[in-house]
Amino acid sequence: MKHTTEPFNLLVIDDETALRRTLRTALESMDHKVTEAANSAQALEAVRRQRFDLAFLDLKLGTEKGLDLLPELLRSAGDLHIVIVTAFAGFDSAVEAMRRGAFDYLPKPFTPNQIRMVLDRSALVRGLRNRVAALEERVGGPDPTTELETQEPAMQRVLDAAFQVAPTDATVLLRGESGTGKNVLARALHARSKRSKRPFVTVHCPSLSAELLESDLFGHTRGAFTGAVQDKTGKVDAADGGTLFLDEVGDLPPVLQPKLLRLVQDREYERVGEPIVRRADVRIVAATNRPLEAEVAAGRFREDLFYRLNVIDLTVPSLRSRRKDLLSIARGLLAFFNRQSGKSVVGFTAEAEAVMNAYSWPGNVRELRNAVERGVIMTAGSEIGVEHLPGQLTTAPAPRMEIGGHVTLEDLEAEHIRRVIASAPSLDEAAQVLGIDPSTLWRKRKRSNPPKGNP
Numbered sequence: 001m002k003h004t005t006e007p008f009n010l011l012v013i014d015d016e017t018a019l020r021r022t023l024r025t026a027l028e029s030m031d032h033k034v035t036e037a038a039n040s041a042q043a044l045e046a047v048r049r050q051r052f053d054l055a056f057l058d059l060k061l062g063t064e065k066g067l068d069l070l071p072e073l074l075r076s077a078g079d080l081h082i083v084i085v086t087a088f089a090g091f092d093s094a095v096e097a098m099r100r101g102a103f104d105y106l107p108k109p110f111t112p113n114q115i116r117m118v119l120d121r122s123a124l125v126r127g128l129r130n131r132v133a134a135l136e137e138r139v140g141g142p143d144p145t146t147e148l149e150t151q152e153p154a155m156q157r158v159l160d161a162a163f164q165v166a167p168t169d170a171t172v173l174l175r176g177e178s179g180t181g182k183n184v185l186a187r188a189l190h191a192r193s194k195r196s197k198r199p200f201v202t203v204h205c206p207s208l209s210a211e212l213l214e215s216d217l218f219g220h221t222r223g224a225f226t227g228a229v230q231d232k233t234g235k236v237d238a239a240d241g242g243t244l245f246l247d248e249v250g251d252l253p254p255v256l257q258p259k260l261l262r263l264v265q266d267r268e269y270e271r272v273g274e275p276i277v278r279r280a281d282v283r284i285v286a287a288t289n290r291p292l293e294a295e296v297a298a299g300r301f302r303e304d305l306f307y308r309l310n311v312i313d314l315t316v317p318s319l320r321s322r323r324k325d326l327l328s329i330a331r332g333l334l335a336f337f338n339r340q341s342g343k344s345v346v347g348f349t350a351e352a353e354a355v356m357n358a359y360s361w362p363g364n365v366r367e368l369r370n371a372v373e374r375g376v377i378m379t380a381g382s383e384i385g386v387e388h389l390p391g392q393l394t395t396a397p398a399p400r401m402e403i404g405g406h407v408t409l410e411d412l413e414a415e416h417i418r419r420v421i422a423s424a425p426s427l428d429e430a431a432q433v434l435g436i437d438p439s440t441l442w443r444k445r446k447r448s449n450p451p452k453g454n455p
Contacts, residue, residue: 008033008123011052015039049279054103057085059093070084083104094357148185155325159187162188165189171264181365205248206251216235219237264309327348346374391412
């Protein structure tokens, strides 16, 4: 059987010192990290201060019963795998342990190989659960690689830098307009990191009130606020060992910024309503569409938090700056929506591609995704035509030319001449602004505006 290659954080709960030490020695020889607890109080204190992957819990703890402690441990750490160990193995106690939420049952004496088998099964279950969570989050979304494939040098530089930093634990700040695919890049960073087998957890900062967002992020205890009828673990705890993605962190309420600073700086936090300091082993990736320097200057975002987040700064280009990628992204999206809808649309008409190329895409890849999805739904044929695309693609004004954009020198010069003439009182003054003589301006103007025919 394949053994776990990733170290676990383990808790051994047993009232006999010699047995704790023996089990600890065996587990540490397998490269796992081990904490000991001799009774219920020590065990509960341990799980409240840090996250454990699995606990070995003795059925008898002196005058206490391990079965009574089991549900308390699960309330404090809902995703903890608990293995009951006992020298008094019996069918009834095994059934009762499983009924109360135990992950497994291990009779004493046990061998190192039996321990490995339990840990391997725990790792397998966690891995499957993380894969399911990742798939659930991606339902309705295209394959991320579609949006990251590029022929544009600017985008390639971003990807090169991102993948260089991915294997580290450095905090990354992703900038860019809404819809550029910052969340896709964040997931790619996680997939290429040493934490890839652990959870990738997203916190949408603008989506909730400050109170609910704090609970969503850090968790809460029962009675912490109205409606808190039971303990709840937060997303920081859920992301332990993996990556915590803070989407649109520039919208984080000011009251939560000091608490996030503590998490980023010290990897410490507290649940709402619980004065117990907990630790989290998470890699922070944040994204924003706001100019955070301006937010800091305006007093809306903490300067110290900004610098803690801005360790590695990457700006994802807008879709209008990725013209060479536009149609390849659209075709990748088309393939996804074909699979999702059971259709077999083969592509776009030449007219549809021309319209898509001419459009400015203010909503970036997200808007393109919606347009392609609409096209797949609306077409009854083998291609998506102009008539199947959203109306704004054909009614929107042509985008303004930008220096450095995908435009020829001839078109850029013609546009510049038109703007100067429009703002100048006369052609002579326009020629002076342009630094050319009036006859040259006249020829250039005639060339860019050829006559339509004789009257």
